[in-house]
Amino acid sequence: MQSPSLQGSGPLNAPPEASRPDVEARYVKAFLDLVLLSHLQQRPMCGHELMRELMRSRGIALRSGTVYRVLHRLERSGLIAGEWRTDLRVRKIYGATVDGRRFLRQTGGMFLRFLEDGA
Secondary structure (H helix, E strand, O other): OOOOOHHOOOOOOOOOOHHHHHHHHHHHHHHHHHHHHHHHHHHOEEEHHHHHHHHHOOOOOHHHHHHHHHHHHHHHHHOEEEEEEEEOEEEEEEEEEEHHHHHHHHHHHHHHHHHHOOO
């Protein structure tokens, strides 16, 4: 029997009225670095494309300031690289670097071990 403090209605003991999208949005925001890096591993894109992709695929709206702050942090750390393009309009296209792809694989493995171990 679970102790009363561990009984709950879902992930992170969310209240019953919390919907799955609400919980997913919290996870995306908590791990935004990894979410953006994962999308950029699939294909290079600019920040606004990332925002549209998250809205399309997850139904999650993020502010541009939030997205670009994380993109700049990832770029400074060498996990992504940006390149200015001026085809139709001036924009910076970001893509995952070799280090970024490695980091994503290692971090993904770490999370899987964490979940499997129940730690």
